[in-house]
Amino acid sequence: QVQLQESGPGLVKPSETLSLTCAVSGYSISSGYYWGWIRQPPGKGLEWIGSIYHSGSTYYNPSLKSRVTISVDTSKNQFSLKLSSVTAADTAVYYCARLRYCSGGSCYPDTDYWGQGTLVTVSS
Amino acid sequence: QSALTQPASVSGSPGQSITISCTGTSSDVGGYNYVSWYQQHPGKAPKLMIYEVSNRPSGVSNRFSGSKSGNTASLTISGLQAEDEADYYCSSYTSSLLVFGTGTKVTVL
Numbered sequence: 001q002v003q004l005q006e007s008g009p010g011l012v013k014p015s016e017t018l019s020l021t022c023a024v025s026g027y028s029i030s031s032g033y034y035w036g037w038i039r040q041p042p043g044k045g046l047e048w049i050g051s052i053y054h055s056g057s058t059y060y061n062p063s064l065k066s067r068v069t070i071s072v073d074t075s076k077n078q079f080s081l082k083l084s085s086v087t088a089a090d091t092a093v094y095y096c097a098r099l100r101y102c103s104g105g106s107c108y109p110d111t112d113y114w115g116q117g118t119l120v121t122v123s124s
Numbered sequence: 125q126s127a128l129t130q131p132a133s134v135s136g137s138p139g140q141s142i143t144i145s146c147t148g149t150s151s152d153v154g155g156y157n158y159v160s161w162y163q164q165h166p167g168k169a170p171k172l173m174i175y176e177v178s179n180r181p182s183g184v185s186n187r188f189s190g191s192k193s194g195n196t197a198s199l200t201i202s203g204l205q206a207e208d209e210a211d212y213y214c215s216s217y218t219s220s221l222l223v224f225g226t227g228t229k230v231t232v233l
């Protein structure tokens with residue numbers, strides 16, 4: 001059974017960098033699929049942040065691209081998110097997820113496995 | 125690229141059928157057969173219910189069905205049950221990003 005688990009600080013100060021890691025078990029990242037981050041501000045809808053393939057190819061939401069870096073560590077079977085210069089608007093539950101395929105500048109919306117989500121609050 | 129438009133809420137009685145719409149443009153919903161639907165219960169991660177407009181993942185009840193006409197996709201829940209009460213989101217591929225709908229709260233009366 002594929003499982004994803006997010007980890008990282010729950011509180012980040014404004015202007016600093018948010019860093020999260022997603023550990024994958026039950027499936028080798030190197031075997032395929034794409035791996036991504038999706039967030040949901042409290043009481044609001046879902047927003048795709050970006051995705052990565054095990055080769056390192058990345059796909060980012062254009063509205064966040066200047067602040068986002070997604071990386072992968074196949075030796076640890078995990079991938080990570082860094083979001084710089086955060087503000088209160090970045091307060092959200094952050095989910096990591098497995099996506100079927102990405103092409104062009106985006107990904108197909110087939111996200112079959114999700115982590116439980118982790119709340120990150122941006123506040124001083 | 126704006127979020128796809130969904131009705132804020134839809135309600136129905138047990139056993140009834142309801143339909144949730146998801147309206148986009150020719151650059152997203154209308155341009156590709158890559159539309160998915162997710163169910164999200166409070167405090168839980170979204171669950172994939174429909175992919176590629178009308179396909180159900182293994183384990184998803186056949187009471188859930190999807191379709192598309194032009195720039196509007198639809199999710200129909202037949203034989204509504206109490207456990208179907210949740211938020212539902214559509215999502216579509218576009219050439220520049222994966223876009224989600226605004227979300228619909230389904231209430232079982």
